[in-house]
Amino acid sequence: MIVRIMGEGQYRLSEDCVGRVNELDNAVVKAVESDDEDGFHAAFEEMLDVIRSEGEHLDDADIETSDVIVPPPDTSMVEAAAEFSGDGLIPD
Amino acid sequence: MAGMAGRMSTVIKSKISKLLDKAEDPGETLDYSYQKQLESLQGVKKGIADVVTAKKRLGMQASKLEQSVVKLDTQARQALAAGNEELARTALERKQIAQTELQSLDQQVAELQSQQERLTESEKRLRVKIESFRTKKEVIKAQYSAAEAQVRISEAATGVGEEMADVGLAMQRAIDKTENMKARADAVEELEAAGTFEDLTQLGSGQDDIDRELAALGAGGMVDDELAKMKAELGQGSAPAAPAELESGEDKP
Numbered sequence: 001m002i003v004r005i006m007g008e009g010q011y012r013l014s015e016d017c018v019g020r021v022n023e024l025d026n027a028v029v030k031a032v033e034s035d036d037e038d039g040f041h042a043a044f045e046e047m048l049d050v051i052r053s054e055g056e057h058l059d060d061a062d063i064e065t066s067d068v069i070v071p072p073p074d075t076s077m078v079e080a081a082a083e084f085s086g087d088g089l090i091p092d
Numbered sequence: 093m094a095g096m097a098g099r100m101s102t103v104i105k106s107k108i109s110k111l112l113d114k115a116e117d118p119g120e121t122l123d124y125s126y127q128k129q130l131e132s133l134q135g136v137k138k139g140i141a142d143v144v145t146a147k148k149r150l151g152m153q154a155s156k157l158e159q160s161v162v163k164l165d166t167q168a169r170q171a172l173a174a175g176n177e178e179l180a181r182t183a184l185e186r187k188q189i190a191q192t193e194l195q196s197l198d199q200q201v202a203e204l205q206s207q208q209e210r211l212t213e214s215e216k217r218l219r220v221k222i223e224s225f226r227t228k229k230e231v232i233k234a235q236y237s238a239a240e241a242q243v244r245i246s247e248a249a250t251g252v253g254e255e256m257a258d259v260g261l262a263m264q265r266a267i268d269k270t271e272n273m274k275a276r277a278d279a280v281e282e283l284e285a286a287g288t289f290e291d292l293t294q295l296g297s298g299q300d301d302i303d304r305e306l307a308a309l310g311a312g313g314m315v316d317d318e319l320a321k322m323k324a325e326l327g328q329g330s331a332p333a334a335p336a337e338l339e340s341g342e343d344k345p
Contacts, residue, residue, distance in 0.1 A: 004254065006104075007210060007262045009217060025099045032100075060220035063228065063251035069105045072262070083103055 002058070003051050004066035008073065011055030018068065020050055025070075032081050040077040048073055112253045125249045126229065129222045132256045136215045139263040140208060146270045146277075147204040153280055154197040160190045160289035172322055180322070184315045190289055193280050200273045207266045214259045225252050 001018045004010045013021065024047035031039035047070065058064060071080065168183035228248055232241045283289070 003101075004258065006258050007214060021101070022099065025101050028100050060217045061224040063221060063224055063248045065247070065251050065254055066105070068101045069108055069254075070101045071104055072265075080100060083100065 001067045002064045003055060003068040003070065005048060005051060005070050006072045009060070010058040010062070010064060010066060011051050012058060013051065013055045017050065017054045020054075021047055021068065021070075024050065028080070032077060035077075037077050040080065044075070044080075108254060108257050111257050112250060125245075126222070126226060129218075129225065129252055129256065132259070133215070133218055133222060136211065136218060136259055136263060139266060140211045140215060143204055143208045143211060143266055143270055146273060147201055147208065150197050150201050150204065150273060150277055153277055154194055154201060156284075157190050157194040157197065157280070157289070161187055161194065164190065164289065168319075169322060169326070172319075172326055172328070177319070181315060181319055184318050184322075186288055188315055188318075189283065193283070196276065197280070200276065203269065204273065207269060211259075211262060211266055214262050218255050218259050221252050221255050225249070 001013050001015065002010055003013050003018070003021065024043050027043035028040060028047065031037075031043055051070070071083070164183045164187035168180045168187065171177070171179035171183060225248055229245055232244045232248075235241075236244060
């Protein structure tokens, strides 16, 4: 699976690893829903760490479409919350 | 894939896919999509230039404010030495405003610097990808029938499109930040225009605005402390004292 961290690049991850990323992603969403800023940062940063450390960084010249796209590392909880309400970083 | 709909990454992926679908025109030629990629690269370069311009403007304001801080400090000392405590206090109050603005400008310059670095990295990634697309496009055209080449190159174009969407978002965020900072820079310029950091012996109107700004900053306490310190340095009165004692000595330089 190809995972993109926006503003950073793409990584090739094993299925197992993507499962781990998805779990953390769920934790991120839960934290956003319960307005838990610390929880949001903890889960989001761990998610980025897993992608960076377990994934194989693709060369800039590789042209691949991502299966999973995660927002930029400096995304704030407010920005992440806005994403779910449909008015986020990326226009609908 | 139950429960996927609620994931952050899924929301973003689907938004980007929609964005790419919207941008894609089945009637367009492959060379045209390469042209569009190059235009997008130019757009990023312009975005970086805008960030650099905003950073320079804030940097210039910061160095002007630094000069004001030094000037107002000197004036406060001179006023105090000449026995004019009221003027000294006014000078210190303005120095406080200038310092507060300066601190915020410095932070913003640093923030723009990191935006610039990130955009430069993004621009490099996109440039490499577009160059790779150009090569790939020619290879595919040479190896496959027109119909199959069309499909393969479309796939590659989508891959580059994703990179363009990524860079586009990074640019948008940088522009938003730059806009916020422009508003801040305008506010500092208004303070300057009101004479806030001017020579105190040439004070004109605009005093009310300055007083309001001071109240908003709640700078009073810090000014008291600094005034007491300065007095002590000049050998006037006792060492930093409680505000009550300061007040009693106010008319007796």
